Amino acid sequence: MPAISQETQTKPYLALHQVSKKYGGVVALKGVDFTILPGEIHGLVGENGSGKSTLVKIITGVVRPEKGARIEINGQKVEISNPFAAFCLGIQVVHQDLSLFPNLSVAENIVYHRYLEKSQRVVNWRAIEAEATQIMDKLGVELSPQVEVSHLPVADQQLVAICRAIASEARLIILDEPTSSLTRREVNRLFSFLKELKAQGISVLFISHRLDEVLEISDRITVFRDGQKVGTFNQEEVDKNRLSFLMTGKEISFHPVKGTTSESKTEVLKLENLTKKGQYEKVSFSVYRGEILGLIGPRGAGRSEVALTIFGLNPADEGKIYFEGKSVVIDSAQRAIQLGIGYVPENRLLQGLVLEHSVENNLVITVLDQIIGKAGLTDQQKKRNLSQKAVRDFNIKTETVEVPVKTLSGGNQQKVVLAKWMLTSPHLLLLDNPTHGVDVAAKESIYQSIKELSQRGLSFIFISDEEIEVLNNCDRILVMKNGQIIGEFSPAEVSEEELRKMILE
Amino acid sequence: MKERFILIDKRIFRQTEFYLLGIIAVLSFFLTLINPKFLTLENWFDLLRSNVFLGIVALGELVVLISGGIDVSFTATATIAQYIMGLIISTYYIDNVLIAFLIPIPIGIALGAINGVLVHYTRVHPVIITISTLNVFFGFLMFLSGGKWLYNFPPSFRNFARVQAFSLTNPKGGEYGFSIFILFWIGLAILTWVILKYLPIGRKIYAIGGNREAARRAGFNLFRIQLFVYCFMGALAGIASFVHAELNQMIQPNSLVGRELDVLAAAILGGASVFGGAGSALGVFLGVCLIAIIKNGLILMRAPAYWHEVIMGAIIVGAAAINAYQRKLKAKREGEIIAQ
Numbered sequence: 001m002p003a004i005s006q007e008t009q010t011k012p013y014l015a016l017h018q019v020s021k022k023y024g025g026v027v028a029l030k031g032v033d034f035t036i037l038p039g040e041i042h043g044l045v046g047e048n049g050s051g052k053s054t055l056v057k058i059i060t061g062v063v064r065p066e067k068g069a070r071i072e073i074n075g076q077k078v079e080i081s082n083p084f085a086a087f088c089l090g091i092q093v094v095h096q097d098l099s100l101f102p103n104l105s106v107a108e109n110i111v112y113h114r115y116l117e118k119s120q121r122v123v124n125w126r127a128i129e130a131e132a133t134q135i136m137d138k139l140g141v142e143l144s145p146q147v148e149v150s151h152l153p154v155a156d157q158q159l160v161a162i163c164r165a166i167a168s169e170a171r172l173i174i175l176d177e178p179t180s181s182l183t184r185r186e187v188n189r190l191f192s193f194l195k196e197l198k199a200q201g202i203s204v205l206f207i208s209h210r211l212d213e214v215l216e217i218s219d220r221i222t223v224f225r226d227g228q229k230v231g232t233f234n235q236e237e238v239d240k241n242r243l244s245f246l247m248t249g250k251e252i253s254f255h256p257v258k259g260t261t262s263e264s265k266t267e268v269l270k271l272e273n274l275t276k277k278g279q280y281e282k283v284s285f286s287v288y289r290g291e292i293l294g295l296i297g298p299r300g301a302g303r304s305e306v307a308l309t310i311f312g313l314n315p316a317d318e319g320k321i322y323f324e325g326k327s328v329v330i331d332s333a334q335r336a337i338q339l340g341i342g343y344v345p346e347n348r349l350l351q352g353l354v355l356e357h358s359v360e361n362n363l364v365i366t367v368l369d370q371i372i373g374k375a376g377l378t379d380q381q382k383k384r385n386l387s388q389k390a391v392r393d394f395n396i397k398t399e400t401v402e403v404p405v406k407t408l409s410g411g412n413q414q415k416v417v418l419a420k421w422m423l424t425s426p427h428l429l430l431l432d433n434p435t436h437g438v439d440v441a442a443k444e445s446i447y448q449s450i451k452e453l454s455q456r457g458l459s460f461i462f463i464s465d466e467e468i469e470v471l472n473n474c475d476r477i478l479v480m481k482n483g484q485i486i487g488e489f490s491p492a493e494v495s496e497e498e499l500r501k502m503i504l505e
Numbered sequence: 506m507k508e509r510f511i512l513i514d515k516r517i518f519r520q521t522e523f524y525l526l527g528i529i530a531v532l533s534f535f536l537t538l539i540n541p542k543f544l545t546l547e548n549w550f551d552l553l554r555s556n557v558f559l560g561i562v563a564l565g566e567l568v569v570l571i572s573g574g575i576d577v578s579f580t581a582t583a584t585i586a587q588y589i590m591g592l593i594i595s596t597y598y599i600d601n602v603l604i605a606f607l608i609p610i611p612i613g614i615a616l617g618a619i620n621g622v623l624v625h626y627t628r629v630h631p632v633i634i635t636i637s638t639l640n641v642f643f644g645f646l647m648f649l650s651g652g653k654w655l656y657n658f659p660p661s662f663r664n665f666a667r668v669q670a671f672s673l674t675n676p677k678g679g680e681y682g683f684s685i686f687i688l689f690w691i692g693l694a695i696l697t698w699v700i701l702k703y704l705p706i707g708r709k710i711y712a713i714g715g716n717r718e719a720a721r722r723a724g725f726n727l728f729r730i731q732l733f734v735y736c737f738m739g740a741l742a743g744i745a746s747f748v749h750a751e752l753n754q755m756i757q758p759n760s761l762v763g764r765e766l767d768v769l770a771a772a773i774l775g776g777a778s779v780f781g782g783a784g785s786a787l788g789v790f791l792g793v794c795l796i797a798i799i800k801n802g803l804i805l806m807r808a809p810a811y812w813h814e815v816i817m818g819a820i821i822v823g824a825a826a827i828n829a830y831q832r833k834l835k836a837k838r839e840g841e842i843i844a845q
Contacts, residue, residue, distance in 0.1 A: 083722075083724075084724060087724070095722075097718075099716065099718065099719035099722050099723070100716065100719060101711070101712045101715040101716050101719055101720070101782075102715050102716060102782070103711060103714065103715035103782035103783055104708070104711060104712060104715060108708065112708075112712065112723060113723070113724075114705075115705040115708050115709055115712075115725075116705075116723075116724060116725070120705055121704075121705075122703050122704065123702070123703045123704065123705060123707075123708060
């Protein structure tokens with residue numbers, strides 16, 4: 001099969017021709033052609049299940065492609081039959097969890113592969129530190145080689161992980177969601193570091209759900225959908241809306257979906273001069289009924305700490321909390337739940353379903369105490385009534401409440417999640433970065449859910465890392481920095497740029 | 506970046522060894538006030554000699570704990586090793602202490618290998634595996650030996666127990682010495698330190714204890730590392746069992762089993778983490794010394810024997826709690842670094 005001639009003159013470092021993969025009867029990847037040029041930063045985007053990770057697994061030798069596939073490195077046909085073969089060919093993955101040894105020094109983490117060499121009988125500490133320092137110098141990383149990795153912030157750990165790949169002579173580094181736990185400033189540093197790699201002829205495959213960042217750093221971008229390559233585009237050819245259209249096949253607007261703000265301004269929660277030493281200081285704000293209050297700021301600004309205080313897990317040193325007009329002391333999560341406050345940690349909004357279990361069982365899991373009958377056992381009738389009511393209320397399309405949740409469509413699954421939260425009849429939900437590491441379409445459905453619930457009178461505190469997210473989805477935005485609230489805005493009166501500036505400075 | 510360099514310079518004050526030395530100094534001071542005999546070389550030599558068994562197996566336990574595992578079967582391993590040795594040298598009347606020394610080591614390694622293989626292939630938590638093997642090993646021995654004691658060993662075996670590295674005379678004219686077995690202990694502590702710090706296998710042991718998944722991805726042979734770890738524990742249990750038999754000149758099948766807690770306490774006190782990835786040979790050496798001093802102190806204070814158990818239990822809980830608290834502080838510090 002002749003390769004489709006590329007417009008670029010450079011010969012690709014890695015070329016895949018007609019790569020397919022089936023798992024059982026399911027086609028995960030269908031006839032994909034894909035190239036990466038030397039010294040190129042190549043963005044890879046697609047929704048969950050689009051085939052991105054299967055592609056990466058094939059490149060890194062974790063799974064074998066179906067017959068008929070051809071993989072070339074520098075024009076030579078190669079077989080990547082296992083991860084070690086990929087490693088030998090100079091292909092390395094920096095996993096999202098970084099795979100570092102937290103209890104070892106920076107130097108050991110970078111040149112650990114020396115321990116695998118047979119010739120290395122005794123550990124020469126000086127040589128190991130010298131080698132690690134040399135690699136870090138080459139890439140402009142300033143870290144002490146002796147520091148234990150667990151003492152470093154995540155952003156630095158990531159640099160260590162990339163240095164490690166370089167140390168074992170990687171020619172292609174695959175970064176899987178590298179920015180998901182970095183602040184904007186750290187992302188900038190990572191990007192300048194990636195440009196340094198590029199200057200040295202090393203290729204980078206950049207996988208991310210954050211389309212802005214993919215657009216910012218990539219030379220070319222490949223889009224996957226349903227196991228097929230939609231296309232590879234030069235960075236100038238596409239923008240965010242185009243990319244998300246290509247990924248999902250449907251138009252997703254990144255424009256505000258205005259929810260009707262509740263007219264009645266009933267105060268649900270009021271904080272007065274809440275202070276906790278070393279975490280936050282004199283935090284005062286109110287949340288109204290049916291309001292979505294955005295809380296944005298750099299990581300470590302104290303956002304989650306305040307949320308945890310409201311949820312009773314991190315009592316404040318000073319200050320007062322009023323809930324629905326009454327002064328309250330929230331000293332435990334049980335107390336918070338009793339009051340009607342819920343806390344949803346990162347990623348939990350969508351993961352809250354047990355897919356194998358029935359719709360009914362998923363619905364009632366948060367309210368088991370309401371369906372306890374005589375003798376302390378669950379009352380099947382109560383359970384049935386409760387779940388059927390929820391299905392009606394939320395218009396969930398399902399044959400019966402007994403079928404497994406996984407048989408429902410994505411949208412209906414999402415409704416099950418919503419219904420589940422609403423059964424606990426909460427008054428205030430604290431969402432800690434609910435869209436962290438979530439793909440575009442799923443993000444959209446989370447936003448919809450939040451809106452819908454807010455229209456039913458539920459209030460939210462929405463902690464976010466992304467300016468555009470709070471601008472589009474919140475009724476009011478608080479900016480928090482160094483443990484203090486430094487500003488309050490309505491989304492109409494502030495731009496994304498202004499918000500970003502405030503957070504970075 | 507600058508602050509981080511300062512962070513390392515202060516590191517010594519955060520080290521477990523530093524605190525252990527401090528606690529040992531304070532305790533010694535008070536014990537000397539109670540009983541001036543405490544701070545004599547004679548008492549110290551005696552103290553070290555009577556804790557050689559504990560000291561040696563604690564080094565093995567350290568290595569297992571660093572790798573993220575745990576072994577509680579070593580008392581049974583040691584008992585079997587010394588019992589077989591005792592049977593062989595008394596039945597065949599082997600009057601050669603070197604051969605006697607060499608018998609328990611391969612037995613320990615073989616039993617350790619059983620643990621290593623089971624832990625690796627069943628993926629059951631090592632506590633469960635080694636509690637089971639403890640019972641299986643010990644049960645077999647009791648069944649086969651009928652609980653019979655062994656004594657009357659050949660003269661070379663008896664004489665070796667009295668070998669001193671050097672000897673001194675106390676003010677009253679009595680002679681006391683630095684037992685050769687203390688040198689065994691110190692030698693093995695140095696060996697363990699060298700393995701952990703300067704051999705690739707040692708660094709790999711820290712690595713799998715720190716992040717097992719990363720070690721697997723990095724291409725480390727996890728089976729070989731775990732096998733080494735449990736075999737090393739077995740080998741040290743074998744050597745320790747020889748020392749124990751020498752010092753007692755008698756082998757009782759039930760004299761060692763039940764002392765697992767002391768060893769774990771010493772290793773954890775010495776900075777080994779039950780979560781894996783941390784600990785040092787020096788720390789464990791000091792941990793054993795501290796436990797020895799506490800026990801000695803209880804005797805000097807004439808505390809009833811039952812109190813020893815209470816104190817040991819309390820030490821483990823306390824040390825593990827401090828360990829957990831330090832992890833929490835560390836997490837907090839990291840949070841602050843990110844915040845600034």
